[in-house]
Amino acid sequence: MTTFIDDPEFDGQFVRTLSAATRGGADLGEALAVAERIVPGDFASWYRAWTQTAERVRAEADRALSSGDAVSARRGYLRAAEYYRQATFFARTDLDDPLLHAAYDGHVAAFEAAVPLLGHPTYRMVVEGDHVLARGYLFTPDDTDALRPTVILPAGYDSTAEMGYTFAAVTALDHGMNCLTFEGPGQGGILYRHKVPLRHDFEAVLSPVVDWLLTRPGVDPDALVLLGRSFAGYLAPRAATGEHRIAALVCDPVQYDFAVTIRRRAGERVWARLMDHDPSLDADLAPMMADPHERNGFQWRMAAHGTSSLSDYFRELARFSLVGIADRIGCPTLATSGEGDFADNGQLQTFADALAAPVTSHTFTKAEGAGGHCEGLGQDRFDQYAYGWLHTVLADPDRRPARARLSRVPAR
Known part of the structure; x- marks a missing residue:
């Protein structure tokens, strides 16, 4: 399949916006223009490129609505909602991050603006x-x-x-x-x-x-x-x-x-230590967090499960x-x-x-x-x-x- 961003994690998320375009939730040209401004491996560039586009599209939708063009407004609000959602993706590692809340609030507000116009x-x-x-x-x-x-x-x-x-x-x-x-x-x-x-x-x-x-x-x-x-x-x-x-x-x-999956990938020795709540296990798991993308992925999953360590996350996921x-x-x-x-x-x-x-x-x-x-x-x-x-x-x-x-x- 064609690669749009030279970063597997970024590219994997980007194609979700391309799919949204088939349902009226994005514009292909806008999305591809965003991709060109994203620097592989740079989470800040991901957030900035999506929010800048979301803000512009939301403002255009507001102007369309004020001029009586409900169709353009509806489409703009739905696109802005998707672009704001994309901005949140890699910002979810810290639930207190103001950037996360700004993008999420923008996502909800844009969609709510579209609701009366959905038909x-x-x-x-x-x-x-x-x-x-x-x-x-x-x-x-x-x-x-x-x-x-x-x-x-x-x-x-x-x-x-x-x-x-x-x-x-x-x-x-x-x-x-x-x-x-x-x-x-x-x-x-x-x-x-x-x-x-x-x-x-x-x-x-x-x-x-x-x-x-x-x-x-x-x-x-x-x-x-x-x-x-x-x-x-x-x-x-x-x-x-x-x-x-x-x-x-x-x-x-x-x-x-998920327990079977964790056990298969970790091996019996690590699984036993996990189930025994071995206090030294997290130090041995630390290399899993070395890659920035891997670390980000584990951190937002840990946040979703309410855990603060890899061992606690794996034990919780096993449930x-x-x-x-x-x-x-x-x-x-x-x-x-x-x-x-x-x-x-x-x-x-x-x-x-x-x-x-x-x-x-x-x-x-x-x-x-x-x-x-x-x-x-x-x-x-x-x-x-x-x-x-x-x-x-x-x-x-x-x-x-x-x-x-x-x-x-x-x-x-």
Whole structure:
């Protein structure tokens, strides 16, 4: 695939903006102009190039709106929101960093400015209580009470409820479905503003979100689709082990058991020291933080998990597992992966074998233009396959009784 920035980490994030362009969330020319101003390995240049463009585009959108050009304003606000989001990416190592908060606030403000101009109803969600905090947006094709399927999109490691609009909601709306995009503990503003870290028991987060969703008109309670992508390839199936009102589950890529991955990469000796809380282990792990990009990646993940050392982070991540509970998922499941996806732990078949519910597995390939993390630039390829599967599953006349029976099986 073509390289746009001579830095693998920068380039990997940059292509997400190119994908957003296909959903109205970026302009290819603007994005490529940003890439030309980014210095490989220079985090400050990344932040500066994106924020400068975001500020210019936001100002142009404001002027368009004031002159009565709502179309240009809407498009500008959505582009500015994406560019601000990109600015936050490598600034998330310190949750008190004013640069992070400036870019994140700009991201949310730009998207909020676009909401009245989207052309379809949008409802803001805030769920708070029982040690759960979540926020998001419900997008609907129209304001009628006609019952429709609803796609539920939890954020991943670094995405936001706002990003979910171009990442998933645009396609769901095109298919005549509602879409709820949301962030919970360890994600977006719940992390940056409230400093609530990720939790492995994501079913405790999803259930009150579903409670809220089912109070909304136009939501078919028998056609709730849980779509988990990137780190939500773990969060979504984990949530489905305890939340049985879900009619269909999509995981991309499947992330079944982080403990196995850590143990395999660390080796048995280091794993034993990790589990024994060996106080000297962090000194031996220090070389993993030598490379600036590796250090940045570990630091923002540690921040998301509420940990301050590599050993604590690995121990916390090891709790994120579906072992022994995957068979509690009671709905038809689509488990996918993109060829070469760094987040694919090679556990797709292990996950499929652990399910009692019907499961379909599929691997997207580089040859079809859909390799890499979450299918890279092949978002239409993913959407075509996933929504084709969803339409078949949701139309199955035997689906609802089967799901209802499974939903009554008590958790073990």
